[in-house]
Amino acid sequence: MPHEKVLDDISHRRYNPLNGSWLLVSPHRTKRPWQGQQEAPSKNQLPEYDPKCYLCPGNQRAQGDANPQYQNTFAFVNDYSAVKEEQQDYSPDPKTEDVASLLLQAQPVTGRCYVLTFSPKHDTTLADMRAQEILPVIETWTRIYASHLSSSHPLKTEAVRAVQDIPANADGEVDPPKHQLRYMQIFENKGAAMGCSNPHPHCQIWTTSTLPEEPGKELIQMAKYKQEHDGRHLLGDYVKLEVEKKERVVWQNDSFLVVCPWWAIWPFEVIVIAKRHVRALVDLTDDERLQFAEAIQEVTRRYDNLFETNFPYSSGIHQAPLDCTEDEAKASWFHMHFYPPLLRSATVRKFLVGYELMAEPQRDITPEQAAAKLRDCGGELYRKSL
Amino acid sequence: MPHEKVLDDISHRRYNPLNGSWLLVSPHRTKRPWQGQQEAPSKNQLPEYDPKCYLCPGNQRAQGDANPQYQNTFAFVNDYSAVKEEQQDYSPDPKTEDVASLLLQAQPVTGRCYVLTFSPKHDTTLADMRAQEILPVIETWTRIYASHLSSSHPLKTEAVRAVQDIPANADGEVDPPKHQLRYMQIFENKGAAMGCSNPHPHCQIWTTSTLPEEPGKELIQMAKYKQEHDGRHLLGDYVKLEVEKKERVVWQNDSFLVVCPWWAIWPFEVIVIAKRHVRALVDLTDDERLQFAEAIQEVTRRYDNLFETNFPYSSGIHQAPLDCTEDEAKASWFHMHFYPPLLRSATVRKFLVGYELMAEPQRDITPEQAAAKLRDCGGELYRKSL
């Protein structure tokens, strides 16, 4: 029995070395038998084209142009962006009192937000798409990331090569921004449980003049680990460790590892990690892009199979900033987080409330138990046979 | 026009000095006119006594005893606690490889979790109760906190005095735990939107052998501020500043300030802060306990009045740890957070998803706009006249 087996039975905290925080794990609360599926498997009732959807090809957007008849992906600037490229200046009043300058700190943020569709089909999801069909999404992410890099970026050469290798796709083209931005956050919000009102498969890409909290904390932790451990990488070491330990591994191919991380907060949280030192999308080779598409397909299909439902989640990619030092690029390690709220069935969800907001995140089922369940549902997408 | 007025129009980040993190504010997205109430005001349809409720007086709990015919509050150990007092030992394997000891860190956590009812009435809420009726809740919190303090605690004398001053209430009595614990987190989860299934007014009290993340980060930030600013307190300075600036103040009495903090994440988040240096519940005088009850009454009634609904929220008290050094007690400053998810009406809520999970919390309406609305709805509880 591995030494850590006792952690299946006792309350404990686990440390997240990637962002430097702890969470509470209460496995004794899951002693009731696993009941499996409680509801009938959900079918897909959506039309392939919805005339009212602002993301379907050919449709008019409320405050924008008409969408083209795109074939794969389509990117456009969000009509309701959380940040804008141009706005009034703001700098803290230099005459301000000492205490206000400490306790009422603000920084202006500029940037640009995009919406990117994954497919012209209103009724599909990443779980329904083959890896070959997900590939154009990754190619478009790579193109957009490359076009936003600073001119002196450590990955500029890789960016030029990557864009040359990728087949042209006019619908995924966006103009580079006027001012150099600091970070690009690619994220998907899927399902009504995540507050997403439009089922048309899409993600958002927010680029900002500031480095946001979460990737910022991770970058600091990764740089610190590298410095303290002879230049070794936190996620490089972690990949090796998990491949060896096996118990948290959900799936892997030559280039990517899918695990329920030791420090997972969400019941079926997974992280997709590059096995070699990939700093950002532009580092990926043709073959690695396809292997990344495979990894995304495996995660999303297993999610849907788990409770035979269209599984909600938020996912996001962390990689090197758009404008960064040589050291920051070196410390970056490409990975993708999936945070799904479902717990025991299509209708029983976890809420991040109460103790979790006031004190510390908490989970019942262990990451090892979650990984075992996700390993076991790798078959064909359940709704293909409904 | 105050210098910061430009922040009403531009995207910016604000710094939370209490936990050391930033959030994104996008006020330009609220330019649409305020639409006010969209739904009919909600009545209270609940019975005063529900024979199926496990918190009503006299009822039998699933895994526990029968509840007494209590008059005010009633405390009992949670039948499904997230932590237990006794469990197997765990200490990391000293022979373990270097990398696993860095990346797979765990700590055992023991403790005890209580449920505390606020009233025998199934159909009431803090918003319905008068300050005099909320007072026994605060008295019970104080008693329970006092009975869990370590024998050498810097506030032991204050604890003895406080308990002597409080009228006896056998129903709120709990035995002290066998082993000294580190922190007591008092929190309320109210409403189905917060995943709370039982409307009977109650809170939870989780005591643990470890100091949880959130109060732990706050304690570090407060101690740092104190050290760097001639022994002045972060929240002491903040109270003075906000009383002066006025724009984020919702309500105040002699002893407590209610503000939408500069760094609020939730649309109508507020923080209730002691005006003088109160380190924990046991520092409060008789009069201050009543003034704290008044503050809680003002917050919860205004919340319900805002959208004429039974307003959901998570709230929680941060104070000195149960077992702490003299310095930790000195750095602590008593306050209570309220995190409500509603945004524009009883049915439009904020989701903490996507960008907020992957990158950084984000809000549209500014704390100044939120405070103005909460100042304006201080009248009688809306449902009294339905």
Ligand SMILES: [Zn+2]
């Ligand atoms: Zn990350």
Ligand SMILES: [Zn+2]
């Ligand atoms: Zn606090």
